[in-house]
Amino acid sequence: MTAIAGLVGDLEARAGVPGTVGIGMPGAISPRTGLVKNANSVWLNGRPFAKDLERILARPVRLENDANCLAVSEAVDGAGAGLPVVWAIILGTGVGSGIALHGRALSGRDRIAGEWGHNPLPSPRDDERPGPACYCGRHGCLETWVSGPALAADHARCTGTAIRGEGVIAALRAGDAAARATLDRYLDRLGRGIAQGVNLIDPDVIVIGGGLSRVPEILAGLPERVAPHVFSDAFDTPIRPSRHGDASGVRGAAWLWNEP
Secondary structure: OHHHHHHHHHHHHHHOOOOOOEEEEOOEEOOOOOOEEOOOOHHHOOOOHHHHHHHHHOOOOEEEEHHHHHHHHHHHHOOOOOOOEEEEEEEOOOEEEEEEEOOEEOOOOOOOOOOHHHOEOOOOOHHHOOOOEOOOOOEOEOHHHHOHHHHHHHHHHHHOOOOOHHHHHHHHHOOOHHHHHHHHHHHHHHHHHHHHHHHHHOOOEEEEEOHHHHOHHHHHHHHHHHHHHOOOOOOOOOEEEOOOHHHHHHHHHHHHHHOO
């Protein structure tokens, strides 16, 4: 709280005027309790984060799930600019997604719209059941299959070699067959997961953010992995990297004040 207040104070001192404060956060504020829920930064869960921020900053604060902030940023002036339904996916240390409708975040009745990363892997094979344990208490969540650490963990399970996700990609580019097989399994699982979301919301564009969005081999291989699982006669929905990169979520948090 002290660090956030210091950042806001420093920015306002530089600008010479007071500003509005929007914050992108893991999880969401429960409309029932006013406390944080579903955050993978688990120390936030059960805490009155929004009320504490408003108290220490002495003003209203708008908070939204960080993936929803990504979706808003990319819908307003990013890779989904001008499109009605933008589905933004974060593939990084964790996995999540957010939905923007006409440039505004879709939060949902219980603030769980877009919580894609904690759905189970669709159409699991026998060797994918029950799936890796997830911090949420379940097994086989998409986050345990298609995050950066999940890519590395799958490679280690299948090869006995423990290297980070970046190392898997470097080995792939060097022609390593085992790393190629790891990416193939990853794309298969990611394609199944994305198709599930497409079948639910039929977005106008899919925007990928997070560290793995910077791996061209992943984005290039996705459309053909998604298409077989989409309940349609064709799949031509654009899949694009976020235009604003790592800054997109922060920009989306600022855009929250454009909403009524």
